Amino acid sequence: MAASGAYDVVVIGGGVTGAGIARDLSLRGLSVLILEKGDWGAGTSGASSWMIHGGPRYLEFDWDTTRLSTQDAGYIVTIARNFVSRVLFIIPVLPHDKNNIERMETAMEVYDRFQPLKHAHSHRRLTAEEARKAEPGLSPDIVGAVTMEEWGVDPHRLVFANIEDAIAHGARALNHARVTELIRDGGKVIGVRYRTPDGALEEARGRVVVNATGPWSPQVAAMAGVDVELRPAKGIHIVYPHRISNFSISAESVDGRDLLLVAHAGFTLLGTTDDDFYGDLESVDVLEDEVDYLIQAFERVFPSIRDYRPVRTTTGVRPTLFKWRRYEDELSRRYEVIDHAKEGADGFISIAGGKLSMYRLMAEETSDAVCRRLGHQAACATASRPLPGNEAEPEPAAVLASRCGIPALAAMKLQTRHGTNAEKVLDEGGTSRVLCRCEPVTEAELIYATRHEQVRTLADAFRRVGVAAGPCAGAACILRAAEVVGRELGWSASQRFEAAREFVRGAWLGRAPVLGHAGWAQEELAQGAMSSLMVSDGAR
Amino acid sequence: MARADSLAKLAFAYGVHLTWGRLRRPRRQLSGLLETYAQDGVRPLLATERERHPRLVNCINCGLCALAASRLGGTRLPDLASSYMRLYAGLGEASSDVEGDSPDLVAASAVCPVGLPLDEVAAVVRRLTTTR
Numbered sequence: 085m086a087a088s089g090a091y092d093v094v095v096i097g098g099g100v101t102g103a104g105i106a107r108d109l110s111l112r113g114l115s116v117l118i119l120e121k122g123d124w125g126a127g128t129s130g131a132s133s134w135m136i137h138g139g140p141r142y143l144e145f146d147w148d149t150t151r152l153s154t155q156d157a158g159y160i161v162t163i164a165r166n167f168v169s170r171v172l173f174i175i176p177v178l179p180h181d182k183n184n185i186e187r188m189e190t191a192m193e194v195y196d197r198f199q200p201l202k203h204a205h206s207h208r209r210l211t212a213e214e215a216r217k218a219e220p221g222l223s224p225d226i227v228g229a230v231t232m233e234e235w236g237v238d239p240h241r242l243v244f245a246n247i248e249d250a251i252a253h254g255a256r257a258l259n260h261a262r263v264t265e266l267i268r269d270g271g272k273v274i275g276v277r278y279r280t281p282d283g284a285l286e287e288a289r290g291r292v293v294v295n296a297t298g299p300w301s302p303q304v305a306a307m308a309g310v311d312v313e314l315r316p317a318k319g320i321h322i323v324y325p326h327r328i329s330n331f332s333i334s335a336e337s338v339d340g341r342d343l344l345l346v347a348h349a350g351f352t353l354l355g356t357t358d359d360d361f362y363g364d365l366e367s368v369d370v371l372e373d374e375v376d377y378l379i380q381a382f383e384r385v386f387p388s389i390r391d392y393r394p395v396r397t398t399t400g401v402r403p404t405l406f407k408w409r410r411y412e413d414e415l416s417r418r419y420e421v422i423d424h425a426k427e428g429a430d431g432f433i434s435i436a437g438g439k440l441s442m443y444r445l446m447a448e449e450t451s452d453a454v455c456r457r458l459g460h461q462a463a464c465a466t467a468s469r470p471l472p473g474n475e476a477e478p479e480p481a482a483v484l485a486s487r488c489g490i491p492a493l494a495a496m497k498l499q500t501r502h503g504t505n506a507e508k509v510l511d512e513g514g515t516s517r518v519l520c521r522c523e524p525v526t527e528a529e530l531i532y533a534t535r536h537e538q539v540r541t542l543a544d545a546f547r548r549v550g551v552a553a554g555p556c557a558g559a560a561c562i563l564r565a566a567e568v569v570g571r572e573l574g575w576s577a578s579q580r581f582e583a584a585r586e587f588v589r590g591a592w593l594g595r596a597p598v599l600g601h602a603g604w605a606q607e608e609l610a611q612g613a614m615s616s617l618m619v620s621d622g623a624r
Numbered sequence: 625m626a627r628a629d630s631l632a633k634l635a636f637a638y639g640v641h642l643t644w645g646r647l648r649r650p651r652r653q654l655s656g657l658l659e660t661y662a663q664d665g666v667r668p669l670l671a672t673e674r675e676r677h678p679r680l681v682n683c684i685n686c687g688l689c690a691l692a693a694s695r696l697g698g699t700r701l702p703d704l705a706s707s708y709m710r711l712y713a714g715l716g717e718a719s720s721d722v723e724g725d726s727p728d729l730v731a732a733s734a735v736c737p738v739g740l741p742l743d744e745v746a747a748v749v750r751r752l753t754t755t756r
Contacts, residue, residue: 143634146626169713170664172657190641194634205660214654220674231657326681327711330668331661350710391678481717491700492718493707522685524707555706556685609684609737 091117091256093454094276094290096263096304098122100129100239100440102296103246104447104466109454110253111469112462117288118247118255119278121262123544125243128298129440130547131400133321133346133353135171136160136441137234138202139417140195141342149417150198156445157202159467161235163444164242166474166503169349171236174210174219175334176226176385182340185209185228192230204233219330221386232334236348239440240547241501244537245471252472259538266293266307266432273308273424273432281540292454295434299365299401308429312422312436313406315415316362318399320370321355322378322598325395325522325555328352329386337381345382345389349500350523351553353398354378354389361401370397370597394598395557396591405437419446421453431457473503489516494524501529501549512536519568520561522554527568534572542587545569552587557595559609562587665714667752680745681709682738689732689742699724701749702732702742708749719753722746 095106098120106118120126138154161168175192177185192207199206208231215229216222222229247257260281267275267287275289295304295312305312329352333345346353357374375397382389404415419438425431435450448464455462478484478499485495488510498506510516512535513528533539533548542565545551551565552558558565562584570580658668669677683706690703700721701708708715708722729743736742 143630144627145630147630147633148626170661170666172661172666186641186645187638190634190638193641194637208653208657209650210653210657211650214652217671218654218657218668220669220671326709327713328677328681330666330674349714350707350712388678393682482720485718485720491704492721493700493704493712493715496712496714496717521687521704522706522710524704554685554710555681555683560685560687609686 089117089256090275090289091115092290092458092460093117093292093294094119094288095294095296096276097295097297097300098124098243098247098257098259099127099296099298100125100243100246100443101298101435101438101446101450102294103243103250104443105294105296105435105450105454106250106255106257107246107253108447108451108464108466110250110255111465112451112455112460114454114458114460114462116250116255117290118250118257119261119263119276119288120257120259123259123541123547124247124538125240126543126547127300128400128402129239129243129443131319131321131398132239132440133344133355134236134239134348135234135346136168136202136237138195138198138204138441139439140191140232142417143191143194146418150195151201152445153417153439153441154198154201156442157235160237160242160441160444161203163466163468163470164237164245164474165470166478167241167245167471167500168235168237169500170204171234171332171346171348173232173234173332173334173344174215174222174229175232176215176219176222176229178223178225178336178384179227181336185230189230192232195232199233202235204235207231207233219333219386221329221388222333223385223387226385231331234332236346238501242471244548245473248472248537257538259544260540263304263307266304268308268429271428272430290431292431292433292457294450294454295432296450298403301403301434301436303365305424305432305434308424308432310424310427310429310432312434314436315360315404315406316365317402317404317415318359318361318368319356319402320374320378320397320399321353322375322394323396323398324352324354324392325553325557326351326392328389328392333382333386335381335385337377343378343381345386350497354382354394358402365401368399368401370399370594372597375597393555395555396594397597398594403436403438417442421446421450423453423457425457433457473505476504478504478506484510490526491518491524494518494526497523497550498526498529519564520551520554522556522560523550525549525551525561527564530565530568531572534569539569540573542566542569542583543590546587552591558587558591665716667715669711669748673748676744680740680748681706683709683736683740684738686737688735688737689740692735693727693729693732693742699726701726701746702729705740705742705745705749708753709745711752715749715752716754722750722753
């Protein structure tokens with residue numbers, strides 16, 4: 085076993101919170117190692133609704149959470165300005181909804197007080213006729229609507245931007261590196277043992293070890309012999325590969341919950357469910373019942389929802405703080421920084437609970453706790469220091485496109501992922517070829533991601549650059565992507581083939597629950613295009 | 625306690641809202657709303673386009689249309705038609721992609737395995753990318 089170094093802090097978990105902590109501590113001048121067992125943002129962060137939102141729902145339970153969440157959302161919107169976009173919700177009211185139009189507008193009037201904190205516009209109230217004009221797909225039964233504004237963000241890019249900045253400030257960051265054990269010295273946690281992507285066991289010492297593993301927190305805490313009590317809740321989303329409504333829409337489910345149809349740039353997320361989860365965190369399946377539950381709710385307000393073909397589902401488990409005797413929906417999204425010294429695990433700190441919109445604040449408070457433990461005095465800089473690619477406005481997409489010989493649409497998309505670094509990305513790849521027409525993704529971006537953004541599998545490429553995220557779900561591009569990534573990483577022909585097959589298998593798990601008639605037609609085409617992947621070992 | 629406090633504050637806000645509602649006249653807010661979000665490049669589909677929309681987005685990206693259409697000049701239609709119909713906000717920034725003469729979209733539609741009316745798709749894309 086190799087001893088691979090000593091650090092001030094070892095952070096376990098590469099979701100948005102862990103990445104935020106690694107960035108925060110690196111900016112404060114500490115040496116940091118961050119380890120992620122899968123890929124950056126591949127767990128709960130990536131399975132979110134892709135929103136930095138204030139949470140008007142919490143107004144019913146806890147105004148403080150709404151205030152903290154909108155305030156931190158404001159900071160995130162500022163430091164990641166080229167990665168975020170406004171998401172406008174229309175909240176239609178039907179005659180028998182639990183909240184009538186006056187109550188709904190009251191909630192929005194209250195929420196308007198918090199909106200300036202996150203640089204969002206105030207609500208508007210629309211008559212039924214106005215609402216249907218803005219959103220022609222709405223049900224003729226609605227009696228009126230109010231609007232609400234939130235921010236959209238690609239969580240995978242947000243996580244990686246934090247990792248990138250942490251690395252730029254001296255951190256070491258390893259994905260596909262699973263912690264197998266915490267090293268203890270009496271009542272103190274002094275480091276970790278982890279397995280590297282190539283299977284080797286390594287060891288790293290840390291003066292403090294931070295457990296930022298979201299729903300996996302209890303498992304990691306158990307390695308230190310302490311408890312973190314969560315009430316994990318499963319949530320699923322249905323993904324449509326287009327924007328299917330002009331604006332985002334909120335609707336009430338059969339059991340009175342608020343569901344969201346979120347119109348992001350080029351795709352739509354419909355979600356989410358919220359159910360206690362007791363299963364295996366490594367294998368969270370989507371059930372057809374859950375899909376039906378979501379679609380049924382939206383059919384009431386947006387009847388043409390069933391005419392659209394979903395392309396896949398996503399699922400994740402929220403690391404909600406434990407509370408007995410509450411419905412899942414009523415659980416607080418608060419968080420807790422836990423110093424386990426009192427429980428006999430000195431030097432071990434967990435962060436539990438919370439939500440994506442507050443990740444920066446959670447990271448700040450965890451980093452404060454680490455600094456207190458280390459006696460290190462340095463102020464947090466993450467509220468104002470821009471993430472990489474967000475230091476200035478990017479140039480117009482058409483100008484970048486014409487200079488680099490790519491479609492303006494591809495330039496536009498590239499800028500939403502890299503901001504002002506888009507040209508650097510294209511220069512590195514040295515090609516203007518479009519690799520994935522759906523998104524569209526250039527080959528240069530995938531080359532850059534493989535060289536500089538720790539892409540090690542095709543699923544990593546999907547998260548980092550959006551390859552295979554569009555309507556064809558990879559049928560037209562995954563083999564080409566395997567060639568590009570394989571060339572960069574030195575894969576043999578059979579390794580490229582195996583990588584594509586692994587991606588197809590993984591993607592199938594998310595796609596199977598939503599395949600309708602047209603979906604099966606697409607699947608036939610994909611099977612035809614990739615038949616060689618499925619029959620090579622006779623295991624079709 | 626936080627729950628009771630929150631509900632009390634909401635109840636008070638509701639009372640204020642109802643009182644104000646009696647005193648002020650409702651105004652139409654749609655045009656203001658659309659103007660606000662036009663700055664972010666959000667261009668809504670029209671009612672007629674909305675009705676046809678589910679039929680316009682079934683592209684499965686097989687690429688046959690691009691072969692059949694004999695693309696002309698610099699226009700990215702029909703090969704990127706599916707991308708444009710994903711309706712990114714800010715499509716106006718990509719208007720240079722669809723400038724120039726249309727290729728043979730009738731021939732392109734004829735070979736489409738899912739029967740996408742590519743001429744209609746092109747019309748919607750052009751409207752969204754060029755409308756100011």
